[in-house]
Amino acid sequence: MKISKIIFILSVLILASCSTPYVATDYDRAVDFNNLKTYNYFTNIDWNGLNELDQKRFIEAIDDALQSKNWVKSEKPQILIDIKPQQRIVRNVDTHVGIGTGSYGGGFGTSMSVGIPIQTQKLESNFIIEMINPQNQNLIWQGVFRNQSSKGKQNIEIIPSAVQRIFKDFPPEQK
Numbered sequence: 001m002k003i004s005k006i007i008f009i010l011s012v013l014i015l016a017s018c019s020t021p022y023v024a025t026d027y028d029r030a031v032d033f034n035n036l037k038t039y040n041y042f043t044n045i046d047w048n049g050l051n052e053l054d055q056k057r058f059i060e061a062i063d064d065a066l067q068s069k070n071w072v073k074s075e076k077p078q079i080l081i082d083i084k085p086q087q088r089i090v091r092n093v094d095t096h097v098g099i100g101t102g103s104y105g106g107g108f109g110t111s112m113s114v115g116i117p118i119q120t121q122k123l124e125s126n127f128i129i130e131m132i133n134p135q136n137q138n139l140i141w142q143g144v145f146r147n148q149s150s151k152g153k154q155n156i157e158i159i160p161s162a163v164q165r166i167f168k169d170f171p172p173e174q175k
Contacts, residue, residue: 022164025172028140031133033171036075039066039131041081050085054155058083061163062129069170077134079141084128087155089121090148122148127162128166142169 027033047055062081063073124147131141143166149158 016060021145021162021165022082023143023145023168025141025143025166025169027172028138031140031143032174034174035041036078036171037070037080038072038077039079040073040075040077042080045083047083048085050087054085054159057155057159058085058163060169061160064160065163065167069167077168080132080134082130082132084130086126088124090124125158127159127166129166141170141172143170147153155172 041059045055050058062083067073125145127145129143130139132138133140145162145166147158147162
């Protein structure tokens with residue numbers, strides 16, 4: 001009975017510690033996305049220190065997402081895309097596991113508890129993709145992805161997954 005309670009409590013703690021990616025999009029309700037089908041990228045994207053391989057992964061993932069929705073990359077685009085990636089390592093030291101001993105019954109009891117700090121490292125990824133009207137420089141669509149993953153998880157997995165989730169419901173339905 002005690003073993004099953006311990007397993008249940010540990011399972012709840014493990015599930016609670018898993019982070020779920022945050023994905024959000026917003027767009028200008030006055031823009032008719034049905035009339036837009038061409039895009040290209042800003043020439044001066046601030047990659048924020050992201051290496052060339054990851055930059056290429058971003059471009060390929062966005063190209064795949066948009067081309068699967070019948071958008072075409074063009075030299076005279078209707079939309080310009082800006083990418084704002086940020087990644088950093090976050091260290092968490094605030095988690096503790098308590099170990100206790102004690103006795104029960106007979107009106108007499110003793111106990112002892114020890115806190116063991118557990119340090120974890122996670123990779124925090126924040127990716128913002130913006131679509132800008134090249135004529136007036138107005139933002140017409142924005143997608144945001146935030147996630148913390150294990151430090152060992154590589155951008156080769158994170159970037160395509162993030163872009164796919166951002167563009168899942170693109171183009172937005174006009175209401």
